[in-house]
Structures are given as structure tokens and as C-alpha cells.
Amino acid sequence: xxxxxxxxxxxxxxxxxxxxxxxxxxxxxxxxxxxxxxxxxxxxxxxxxxxxxxxxxxxxxxxxxxxxxxxxxxxxxxxxxxxxxxxxxxxxxxxxxxxxxxxxxxxxxxxxxxxxxxxxxxxxxxxxxxxxxxxxxxxxxxxxxxxxxxxxxxxxxxxxxxxxxxxxxxxxxxxxxxxxxxxxxxxxxxxxxxxxxxxxxxxxxxxxxxxxxxxxxxxxxxxxxxxxxxxxxxxxxxxxxxxxxxxxxxxxxxxxxxxxxxxxxxxxxxxxxxxxxxxxxxxxxxxxxxxxxxxxxxxxxxxxxxxxxxxxxxxxxxxxxxxxxxxxxxxxxxxxxxxxxxxxxxxxxxxxxxxxxxxxxxxxxxxxxxxxxxxxxxxxxxxxxxxxxxxxxxxxxxxxxxxxxxxxxxxxxxxxxxxxxxxxxxxxxxxxxxxxxxxxxxxxxxxxxxxxxxxxxxxxxxxxxxxxxxxxxxxxxxxxxxxxxxxxxxxxxxxxxxxxxxxxxxxxxxxxx
Numbered sequence: 001x002x003x004x005x006x007x008x009x010x011x012x013x014x015x016x017x018x019x020x021x022x023x024x025x026x027x028x029x030x031x032x033x034x035x036x037x038x039x040x041x042x043x044x045x046x047x048x049x050x051x052x053x054x055x056x057x058x059x060x061x062x063x064x065x066x067x068x069x070x071x072x073x074x075x076x077x078x079x080x081x082x083x084x085x086x087x088x089x090x091x092x093x094x095x096x097x098x099x100x101x102x103x104x105x106x107x108x109x110x111x112x113x114x115x116x117x118x119x120x121x122x123x124x125x126x127x128x129x130x131x132x133x134x135x136x137x138x139x140x141x142x143x144x145x146x147x148x149x150x151x152x153x154x155x156x157x158x159x160x161x162x163x164x165x166x167x168x169x170x171x172x173x174x175x176x177x178x179x180x181x182x183x184x185x186x187x188x189x190x191x192x193x194x195x196x197x198x199x200x201x202x203x204x205x206x207x208x209x210x211x212x213x214x215x216x217x218x219x220x221x222x223x224x225x226x227x228x229x230x231x232x233x234x235x236x237x238x239x240x241x242x243x244x245x246x247x248x249x250x251x252x253x254x255x256x257x258x259x260x261x262x263x264x265x266x267x268x269x270x271x272x273x274x275x276x277x278x279x280x281x282x283x284x285x286x287x288x289x290x291x292x293x294x295x296x297x298x299x300x301x302x303x304x305x306x307x308x309x310x311x312x313x314x315x316x317x318x319x320x321x322x323x324x325x326x327x328x329x330x331x332x333x334x335x336x337x338x339x340x341x342x343x344x345x346x347x348x349x350x351x352x353x354x355x356x357x358x359x360x361x362x363x364x365x366x367x368x369x370x371x372x373x374x375x376x377x378x379x380x381x382x383x384x385x386x387x388x389x390x391x392x393x394x395x396x397x398x399x400x401x402x403x404x405x406x407x408x409x410x411x412x413x414x415x416x417x418x419x420x421x422x423x424x425x426x427x428x429x430x431x432x433x434x435x436x437x438x439x440x441x442x443x444x445x446x447x448x449x450x451x452x453x454x455x456x457x458x459x460x461x462x463x464x465x466x467x468x469x470x471x472x473x474x475x476x477x478x479x480x481x482x483x484x485x486x487x488x489x490x491x492x493x494x495x496x497x498x499x500x501x502x503x504x505x506x507x508x509x510x511x512x513x
Contacts, residue, residue, distance in 0.1 A: 044150040046152045060124065066132040066133065069127050077141055077157075078156065097140070177327075189321060192206060192261060194229060196319060202315075203215055203220075206332065215253065217244050217248075218249055222374075228255065237257075241370065242368055245359075249304040252357075274294045276294060276331075278292070305334055305348060331349050339402075375394060378456055379456040396410070401441060402441075421463050435498065447509060450464055454504065464501040474492065476492060
């Protein structure tokens with residue numbers, strides 16, 4: 001993100017500059033003297049982060065190099081220092097930086113790299129004296145000499161970092177867009193949100209380019225054709241997908257003609273509690289506006305819907321825009337949980353959108369079009385085993401507002417009357433807990449699966465039945481004849497249809513939930 005990139009660049013520049021300062025030998029030290037050095041000329045006063053260091057003995061200067069007592073300078077620059085008496089070695093550590101110097105030696109080592117000093121560390125009246133500039137710059141500090149006032153001013157790495165952060169915050173505050181009212185957010189973005197109609201259903205989309213619309217992958221995953229309806233009622237044909245991410249539930253569609261509408265401005269960071277505005281087409285009611293909060297942030301791996309929102313949405317809102325108080329797109333409204341008073345809705349975050357845009361930029365599409373159908377062109381002449389495998393592969397999962405459930409034990413046969421009979425079992429625990437609340441979704445699944453089977457087998461009478469099937473250690477009461485049977489071992493089997501679909505030229509669906 002911009003803050004990190006700017007800050008890293010500035011820090012890198014600072015580190016590089018410090019490295020260049022360390023290179024010239026003349027700036028690193030002065031000629032070595034005997035351990036018991038004689039009196040030296042007084043040097044300038046030393047200030048660290050604006051505070052004068054109390055140094056005893058006082059700093060001394062030798063051939064352009066200022067020496068200061070070892071311990072006060074390392075402490076002022078937040079480094080730990082150790083003195084090895086036997087080898088007269090100074091070892092200092094700060095974070096990942098390690099510095100080693102030796103009395104009388106012009107060799108200094110920083111993180112394994114050797115530097116040649118022009119002046120060696122020395123001892124003065126029993127005090128270890130070190131070259132000030134080398135120590136300060138090796139620890140990431142900035143050193144300036146005020147010749148007029150005879151003052152050495154040192155800005156520690158921590159102070160420099162704080163100053164850079166303060167400057168960045170000031171810059172960001174100056175460039176931060178002005179917060180808008182909900183009415184202004186809608187005025188800015190209403191015309192940039194469209195309703196998407198496919199041969200499979202309805203959804204929403206957001207204009208992100210002169211001829212590109214962003215939506216959810218699941219809105220167009222099974223579509224063979226689609227169009228977008230603009231706010232002014234104009235319909236635009238969609239040519240197909242420019243790119244998509246099934247994992248992030250995102251897809252970008254190309255329009256046949258330019259839209260002539262400025263794209264949305266994409267923002268990034270949101271926080272829990274931020275106000276957001278949603279614009280989409282719930283239940284096909286175009287460009288409906290609602291607002292709410294970022295209710296929660298998900299960190300679950302593999303979850304495309306990282307933003308939980310309280311803004312009300314519904315079927316048809318998928319792919320709609322979610323905007324922050326600066327009018328920026330921060331997500332796509334994508335999913336929700338029905339039958340709750342908590343407004344539990346979810347959105348794909350804009351950083352996933354940016355990742356898809358970067359991917360498309362690096363790997364432009366070779367061909368633009370809708371995704372190939374996962375179903376064959378026909379099942380005419382297919383064996384019952386092939387049909388069973390297709391059902392398990394394409395129709396085994398029922399997605400509902402209460403979560404998904406997987407159907408088991410598919411069986412396919414043709415009965416004595418020539419009907420194609422397909423059966424499966426629903427998870428009994430799911431049915432007991434959520435059957436009633438999911439009845440509408442169970443019905444939609446049956447209609448969708450049944451209609452696709454009729455397209456593949458237009459001359460067949462098709463019956464698709466999903467059963468509840470469970471064994472009990474007691475004989476359950478109150479069921480219809482034939483729904484409870486004794487197993488002969490002291491247990492009873494309960495089996496009854498939850499979903500029953502029958503169709504050919506027309507269809508009928510019954511749901512027992």
C-alpha cells in the first residue's frame with residue numbers, strides 16, 4: 001500500500017545515504033595513539049535528539065575526528081555495549097546491527113563487513129574513547145556539524161523514523177479526500193453501477209473501465225450470454241470475461257461498445273466500524289441504495305468474503321458496489337444469510353479486486369468470451385452410470401442461506417414406465433436443523449437441476465427425488481404408510497421424500513420442509 005511503499009523508499013534512501021557516509025576513510029576516524037593518550041584539544045558539544053549529552057571526560061578532537069566516551073554515546077543511541085578487557089575490544093549491539101572495534105586498531109566491523117578507520121579508538125585517563133561519526137552513522141543516526149556554534153547534532157534512527165512518519169501523516173492529511181454525505185456518495189457512483197442480466201439470472205456490476213464491468217464470478221459462471229442495463233435504461237451487450245478469479249468470486253466483463261461513463265475510484269483500507277454505502281439490484285430492483293457498517297473483518301484463509309457488512313442486500317445484489325465515505329469502491333456485495341435480524345451480509349474486499357486487475361495486466365486474455373459450460377451438450381444415449389456421475393459432479397451440493405449441504409448416494413435408473421428416476425439422500429442433521437428455513441433454496445436447486453436435465457434429455461420423463469433416510473432404535477410414529485419400516489434387528493428405518501421434482505415439457509416441484 002502507498003504508505004508502506006513511500007516509507008520503505010524513504011528508509012532505503014536514508015540507509016543508502018548512511019552507507020555512503022561510512023565509506024570514505026577520512027570520515028571514519030583518525031590516526032591511532034597510545035592507550036594512555038595525552039591531553040587532546042577540546043571538541044564541539046554533542047547533542048542527541050536535541051538534548052546535550054553530559055560527557056565525562058569531554059569530547060576531544062584529533063585531526064578532524066571527534067572522540068567521545070564510549071558508554072554515554074552508545075546509551076544515547078539505544079545500543080547495548082560490552083567491553084572485553086583482555087582484548088581491549090568494544091562490542092555494541094542494536095537490533096540486527098553489531099559493531100566491533102578494538103583499542104589501537106583502525107579496523108572496525110559492522111555486521112561482518114570491515115571498515116578502515118583513519119583514527120583508532122583509544123583510552124584517555126582510563127576512559128575508552130570512540131570516533132563519534134562512525135559510531136553514530138553505523139547505528140543509523142544522522143550527524144551534522146555546526147561549525148559556527150561548535151556543536152555536533154545527532155538525530156538517532158528512532159527520531160528520524162518518527163520525523164518521517166510525522167511528515168507522512170502530514171502529507172496524507174493534506175491529500176486526504178473530503179468525506180462525503182451518503183447523498184453525495186450516491187450521486188457520484190449511482191451511474192457507475194449496472195444491473196447484469198444473464199441467461200441464468202440477475203446480478204449487479206460496477207464500471208471499472210471504458211468498456212469493462214466488474215461483478216462476482218458466481219453471477220456469470222454458468223452464463224452463455226449476458227447484458228448490462230445502465231442507470232438510464234440503456235442496455236449494453238457483454239462479450240464475455242476478460243479475466244476472473246473463482247477463488248475470490250470475481251469476474252471482469254467486456255462490453256461490446258464503450259460505456260461513456262467514468263469508472264469508479266478504487267480505495268483499499270477499511271476498518272471495523274467504518275460507514276459504507278451499497279448500490280445494487282436486489283430482487284432485480286435496479287440501483288437500490290442501502291448503508292451500514294463494516295461489521296467485522298474475516299481473516300479466514302480461503303474465504304473470499306473478508307468484509308462482513310450490515311448494509312442490507314438480497315438476491316441480485318451480487319456484484320454491486322460497496323463504497324466508503326470518500327466515494328471509493330472498497331468491495332463488492334456478494335452474499336448474505338437470510339432469516340436473521342442481524343443483517344449478516346458479506347463483500348469481497350477491494351484488495352482482491354486490485355490483485356485480479358494486476359494479474360490481468362500482467363497476463364492479458366488471449367480470447368474474450370463466456371466460460372464453457374460444465375455440462376455436456378446432450379445426455380441422449382448416455383448410460384445411467386454416466387448420468388449418475390454427472391449428478392455427483394455438478395448437482396451434489398445445495399447452497400442455501402443456512403450454508404451448503406452435500407447430497408449422497410445418487411442412484412439413477414429407468415423404471416417400468418420408462419421414466420428416468422434419479423434419487424439421492426440429504427444430510428439428516430442438516431434437514432432437521434435447517435430444512436424449514438432452507439425450503440425456498442431447496443426448491444430453487446430442484447428447479448435448476450431439473451431444468452438443466454430437461455435440456456440435456458428433452459424427450460425423457462424425469463423424476464428427481466431427494467430423500468431423508470435415517471435409522472432409529474425405536475419405532476417412530478405419525479409417518480405415512482411405507483415411510484417407516486422395520487429392519488428386523490430391533491431398529492426402524494425412516495425414509496420420506498424431501499424434494500420431489502417431475503418434469504418433461506413442464507415441471508412440478510414439491511418440497512417437504
